[in-house]
Amino acid sequence: MPSYDDINFRLRPAKSIERKMMAELLQKAVHLHPHQDYRYIGFGSIFFTEFRVLHQKYGINDMVSIERVFQDEERFEFNSPYSCIDLILKDSKDALSEIDWDKPTILWLDYETCLQESMIDNEFQVFFSEAPPGSFFFTTLNAVPDTDRSLEEDESRLDRLKKEIGSDNVPDAIDDSDLFGNGKAKAYRKILSNVIDSYYLRPRNKGVAEEDKIKFQQLVNFEYEDDAKMMTFGGVLYSKNMTDSIEKANFEKFEFVEKGSDLFKIENPNLTLVEARSLDEALPDEPISNEVPISDDKKEMYEKIYRYYPSFVETEL
Amino acid sequence: MSDSDTGTFDIDAHPVKEFFIEIITRDVKLIDTVPEFVDNSIDGATRIADDEEDLSGLYVRIEADSDEITIKDNCGGIPRDLAENYAFRFGRPDMEGGDLPSKIGKFGVGMKRSFFRLGDNFLLETHYHGNDEKYVIEINSEEWKQHNEWNFTGEPLEENDSRCTLDESGTRIQITDLHDSARENFGDDLFISKLRSHLVSEFSMFLNRGLEIILNNEGLGYSPLEMLEDDNFKPAFRTFNFEQEEADIEVDIRAGLGEADPDKAGWYVFCNGRLVLEADQSKITGWGDPLPKYHNDFARFRGMINFKSSDPGALPWNTTKTDINPDSGVYQRGKQKMITVTRSVFNFLREVSSQKSDMDLAQGENSPIEQRINSGEYIDINEMDTSEERDFTAPDPEEVEEEDEVGYINYSRSKERIEDIKGELGVGTYKEVGVETFEYFYSDNIEE
Numbered sequence: 001m002p003s004y005d006d007i008n009f010r011l012r013p014a015k016s017i018e019r020k021m022m023a024e025l026l027q028k029a030v031h032l033h034p035h036q037d038y039r040y041i042g043f044g045s046i047f048f049t050e051f052r053v054l055h056q057k058y059g060i061n062d063m064v065s066i067e068r069v070f071q072d073e074e075r076f077e078f079n080s081p082y083s084c085i086d087l088i089l090k091d092s093k094d095a096l097s098e099i100d101w102d103k104p105t106i107l108w109l110d111y112e113t114c115l116q117e118s119m120i121d122n123e124f125q126v127f128f129s130e131a132p133p134g135s136f137f138f139t140t141l142n143a144v145p146d147t148d149r150s151l152e153e154d155e156s157r158l159d160r161l162k163k164e165i166g167s168d169n170v171p172d173a174i175d176d177s178d179l180f181g182n183g184k185a186k187a188y189r190k191i192l193s194n195v196i197d198s199y200y201l202r203p204r205n206k207g208v209a210e211e212d213k214i215k216f217q218q219l220v221n222f223e224y225e226d227d228a229k230m231m232t233f234g235g236v237l238y239s240k241n242m243t244d245s246i247e248k249a250n251f252e253k254f255e256f257v258e259k260g261s262d263l264f265k266i267e268n269p270n271l272t273l274v275e276a277r278s279l280d281e282a283l284p285d286e287p288i289s290n291e292v293p294i295s296d297d298k299k300e301m302y303e304k305i306y307r308y309y310p311s312f313v314e315t316e317l
Numbered sequence: 318m319s320d321s322d323t324g325t326f327d328i329d330a331h332p333v334k335e336f337f338i339e340i341i342t343r344d345v346k347l348i349d350t351v352p353e354f355v356d357n358s359i360d361g362a363t364r365i366a367d368d369e370e371d372l373s374g375l376y377v378r379i380e381a382d383s384d385e386i387t388i389k390d391n392c393g394g395i396p397r398d399l400a401e402n403y404a405f406r407f408g409r410p411d412m413e414g415g416d417l418p419s420k421i422g423k424f425g426v427g428m429k430r431s432f433f434r435l436g437d438n439f440l441l442e443t444h445y446h447g448n449d450e451k452y453v454i455e456i457n458s459e460e461w462k463q464h465n466e467w468n469f470t471g472e473p474l475e476e477n478d479s480r481c482t483l484d485e486s487g488t489r490i491q492i493t494d495l496h497d498s499a500r501e502n503f504g505d506d507l508f509i510s511k512l513r514s515h516l517v518s519e520f521s522m523f524l525n526r527g528l529e530i531i532l533n534n535e536g537l538g539y540s541p542l543e544m545l546e547d548d549n550f551k552p553a554f555r556t557f558n559f560e561q562e563e564a565d566i567e568v569d570i571r572a573g574l575g576e577a578d579p580d581k582a583g584w585y586v587f588c589n590g591r592l593v594l595e596a597d598q599s600k601i602t603g604w605g606d607p608l609p610k611y612h613n614d615f616a617r618f619r620g621m622i623n624f625k626s627s628d629p630g631a632l633p634w635n636t637t638k639t640d641i642n643p644d645s646g647v648y649q650r651g652k653q654k655m656i657t658v659t660r661s662v663f664n665f666l667r668e669v670s671s672q673k674s675d676m677d678l679a680q681g682e683n684s685p686i687e688q689r690i691n692s693g694e695y696i697d698i699n700e701m702d703t704s705e706e707r708d709f710t711a712p713d714p715e716e717v718e719e720e721d722e723v724g725y726i727n728y729s730r731s732k733e734r735i736e737d738i739k740g741e742l743g744v745g746t747y748k749e750v751g752v753e754t755f756e757y758f759y760s761d762n763i764e765e
Contacts, residue, residue, distance in 0.1 A: 094667075097660035100708065121607030126660065129653045168606075203653045206646035207559030207566070 013268045013310050014224035018232060020308035021256050021266075022138065023053050025219060026106060031249035032134035032242060033104045035060055041099065042108040043067065043092070046079045050108060055082055062103070064088060066095040093122035101130035108234075109139040115188050117166040120195055128200030133214055133242055138234030139192075143185035143223065161187065169195055185223050185231035185263055192233050193218065211241040219251050221258040224266035231263070255304065266305060269298035276302070276309060334462045341407075341426060342434040347502050348512055349637055350431035351379060352519050354388040354490055355530065356591065356638075357428050359523055361392030361488065365446060373527030380533060381512070383504025384493065386435060391487040394445035397452060397471070405429065405454070405469055409630065426636060428490075433458060437494035442474065446486035453480050509533060522590035522623075525699050541697035542585060544573040544619050550693055552701060553658040553709035559647040564628035566647045571698055572658040573709055574666075574690060575619035582616045584655065586641055587623040588632040593641060601641055603656045608663065614670040617690070618662055621698055622651055661709045672714045677727040679748050685721040686714040726751065 029035060035058035042050050044065030054060045061084040067076050068091045076087055088095040092109060099105075107127055109119070119139075127137055146157050157179035162170050171194050174187050196216050205213040218235040238246050251257050258264045271279070275292050279302055282290040287303045302309070358377040363369050380387040395404055403409070407426060432439045439456040451474040461469070474481045483489055495503065502508040509532070517537050520530060524539040531537070544552045552573025559566040575581060583596035583604075598604045598611040602620070609615075624632045624647060633645035641648055673684045683691060689712065718725075735750055742753050 094664050097657070097664055122660075125607050126657065129657055200653075203646075203649035206650040207561055208650075209560060 012226035014226045014230075014266045016310040017266050017268070017305050017308040018222055018224060019049060019053070021222075021254070022050075022108075022220070023057060024308075025251065025254060025257070026054070026058065026136065028249040028251055029104075029106070029134070029136065029236075030058075031245045032236070032238065037103060038062070038106055039064065039103050040106045040108075041066065041096075043110050044076070044080065044085065044087075046072075046075055048079060048081050048085070051085055052081055054106070055084070060106075064095075064099065066090065066092050068092065093118060093126075096123050096126045099126075099130075101132060103132065104134040105131050106136040107131070107138065111139065111141055114142045114144070114184075115165050115191065117164065117169065120165060120169050120199075124192075124195065125200060128196055128216070128237070129204055131237055133237050133239040135237045136234065137216075137237065138220065138232060140230055140232040141188055142228055143182070143188060143231040144229045145180055145182075145184045165191065182223055182229070182263060185229070186261060188231060189218075189221055189233055189261060189263075212239050214239050217246065217251075218259050219257050221261075221263055222256070222266055223263040267301045268305075269294070269301040271298070271302060271309075273311065276306070276311075279303075280306060337407075338433045338458070338462070341430045345430055345434045345637055346639070347434070347499060348508075348515055349639055350434050350499075351381065351386070351388070351512060352516065352638070353427035353431040355379070355516065355520060357490075358388065358390035358392045358488065359520070359528065359591075361390065361394065362523075362528060365393035370526055372523060375527075376529035376531060378531045379516075381503045381509065382533075383500045384495065386492045386495070386499075386503060387489065389483075389487065389489040391485050393447075394443040394450075394483075394486045394488055395441075396445050396447055397450055400443070400452075400454065400471060407467075427638070432456070432490075432492055434496075435499045436492045436496055438492065440480065440491040440493075441488065442480055442483060442491075443488040444483045444486045449486075451481060451483070453478075513537065518595050519592045521592065522587065522699065525697070541699065542575070542619060542621060543695040544571065544575055544698050544701065545690065545693045546573070546696050546701060547694040549689055549712050550574060551707060551710045552698075553661065553707065554701065554703055555654050555658060555706050556703075557650070557654070559650060561631065561646075564626050564631055566624055566626040566631055568647065568651050568654075569623045569625070569703075570621070570651065570654055570658060571701060571703075572618070572620035572655070572662055574617045574662065574711075575695070577616040579611075579613060579616045582611070582618045584620040584622065587621070588634045588638070589625055589629060590623065591634075591638060593634050593638055601643055603652060603659060608656060608659055614666050615663060617666060618659070619698075620655060620659060620662075622655055624648075624651065658709060665709070665711045665714075668714050672718065675727070676725045678725070679746075684714070684718070685723070686712065686717045689717060726755070 029038065038058075038060050039062040040051065040054050040060050041064040044051050044067065048065065051063050051065065055063065061082075063082070063085045064087075065076070065080070065085050066088050068089070070089045073087075073089055076089075080087060088098065090098075105127075109123055111119075124137075124139070127135075131137070146160050151157070151160055156176045158170075158174065158176040161174070161179060161184075169191060171190055174190060177183075178187055201214055201216060208214075214237055216235055216237055218233070220232055220234045222232040224230055224232075236246070236251075252259070256264050256266075271294065275294060278292045279287050279290055279299065283303065283306055287299045287306075288296050290299065292299070355377050362372050362375045366372050366375070375390070375392050377388065377390045377392070380389075407429065437458045439454075439458070441454045442451070443453075444451045452471050453474050454469055454471045456469050513532050513535075516530060516532060517524070517540060520528070520537070521539060521542070524530060524537060525541065529536055546552055550573065552571050555570040557568050559568060581596050583598040584594060584602040585592060586594040586597065586602070594602070600606050604611055626632055631647070633642050633648035633651075634640070635642055643649075669684070669686050669690075673687065676684055678684060735747055738750050738754065739745070739747075742750065744750060744753055
């Protein structure tokens with residue numbers, strides 16, 4: 001059963017925070033190209049949440065939703081909120097190779113599964129070989145560490161990882177002991193940064209004039225958990241002659257932007273509306289001293305994400 | 318020589334000729350020796366042709382049997398200073414300024430290596446078109462090994478010399494005293510026919526430009542690599558320029574559909590027009606990593622990439638011109654583009670195949686899209702429209718099926734009942750059961 005039959009995606013608080021952060025980040029894309037010049041490619045499912053945001057906020061009107069559950073074609077079409085969304089009913093690896101990479105693209109491969117070799121060989125490869133500078137890449141992956149029970153006899157976590165993503169794609173520096181807890185998310189980041197540089201960008205930049213060489217700047221490295229531990233990795237492709245624009249975009253001013261190996265954890269402190277409001281009054285200055293009767297930990301969690309905190313209201317439309 | 322002042326002393330590291338010959342000939346297959354001489358002739362041909370793309374009137378004539386191998390051309394000959402200072406050096410000395418005298422003779426080792434691989438006696442007669450100078454170089458490898466010098470000796474040719482055989486400008490190379498393996502193979506008709514098809518593929522681009530290559534009195538036919546290009550189908554065409562300090566490399570990539578043939582499917586990789594990999598389906602061209610491995614669905618895939626540069630040393634081939642150096646930067650960038658174009662052709666071919674299996678057609682029957690592929694126009698890849706870069710395009714198999722006036726019915730019923738009808742109708746196949754029952758219903762209920 002597809003997951004959209006399972007959960008109402010709008011009710012996943014961490015995901016909703018992540019989405020708002022991404023939307024804020026993408027506001028800065030305008031320093032690289034006007035928003036209207038971008039194409040957005042994502043998995044719209046039946047909710048099309050990002051599509052709504054990017055169309056409403058930034059006027060992006062070239063949008064592609066990839067969906068591989070072909071049987072529900074009518075349902076996807078019925079739910080598609082705008083006429084500017086092109087639906088491709090194919091596996092993402094086939095769908096992406098049909099795209100003309102003729103304009104800057106925001107790609108969000110929001111998977112539910114863990115990292116797979118075929119993503120490295122197909123989806124990621126296509127994007128990083130073809131997408132023009134100024135394009136954004138994001139991928140969300142399941143980063144739940146393997147439990148002893150999920151492993152075969154005599155199989156280590158490293159063995160499993162190598163099996164899933166191909167041993168050639170696992171950097172030597174990753175050890176079995178790195179793969180516990182949030183180690184898998186960290187390992188994924190390392191793997192992705194490595195393959196992006198070595199497999200995709202290095203060949204692409206061979207024999208290219210210095211100012212046209214393409215680099216990847218990591219911007220997000222989220223970890224969050226609504227029901228399963230997930231990670232979102234992503235960033236921006238740019239050429240050397242865009243360096244000024246990248247500086248102007250000043251992505252690092254967002255607290256959630258992470259250029260290195262640290263994970264930015266999106267944690268939901270699960271507050272009542274009253275608690276949240278009361279903390280808001282002290283923010284952005286000093287939330288810990290606030291008298292709301294919750295632990296300091298929760299206050300700190302809230303401080304990191306309060307601007308993106310979801311407020312769900314039951315309503316009849 | 319030692320230096321008593323500083324106490325340093327010299328250590329002898331001179332190459333031993335036997336060892337040197339052993340090393341340079343070790344990895345050369347017999348079949349790859351003759352093409353090296355042809356390369357030499359082609360270098361001459363491109364030097365004298367007004368237009369590199371038109372080599373008509375020029376020929377390379379190869380005679381090979383168990384006694385001797387002769388390669389004779391009318392491709393302008395070799396200027397004496399080139400022979401003196403360049404062509405016979407082992408390795409290419411740096412040339413200062415000007416055009417390099419060679420486009421495919423890359424490493425300065427091919428011709429000599431091939432000679433040492435084949436036999437003991439080597440004769441090169443040349444008549445240079447520039448100044449009508451004629452000279453001959455004779456080498457006996459056993460004698461050469463004996464003396465310490467690394468030189469060969471050339472001598473001017475007089476008209477009455479028996480070694481003076483060329484009646485127009487060109488070069489003749491004759492190798493005699495063949496080694497056992499060469500004697501055995503070049504005396505074997507099957508080996509000669511293998512050599513023939515080898516030459517046909519390796520030099521197809523030059524044959525296409527009008528160069529005549531004749532092996533044992535029979536000219537090689539040009540057999541073009543063809544791709545489907547008509548109103549419905551267009552092969553992909555990509556090109557890029559690889560910039561580097563010495564000489565840029567121009568890369569040309571074409572990919573599309575050919576006839577379904579597992580032996581011909583794959584990538585054809587050329588360097589300066591010389592075929593290096595033929596119908597390659599290996600990892601070096603991306604099959605199996607990151608693309609899927611070969612599968613019969615892909616039997617129609619054809620791809621061609623040509624790396625062109627005025628400096629053959631910049632091209633991504635190995636010294637025997639039989640393989641690609643995967644570490645070469647230009648190859649890595651080219652491969653990335655090859656993978657991109659391959660994907661779109663593969664996607665299409667997979668759709669064709671999965672649609673066909675859904676239709677459940679009889680053996681040998683073609684789906685509507687296959688009919689269009691089969692009846693399309695196949696053109697020589699060298700004649701392809703290259704006015705602008707483009708992606709591979711093909712009609713959507715689903716739409717073609719919808720446009721088709723014929724529909725396909727596919728259903729299942731219990732075998733027992735089908736067998737009953739088979740008996741009743743007196744037909745032999747399930748398909749006939751389907752067709753007959755359909756016709757029966759139609760004539761009874763619709764047609765009246």
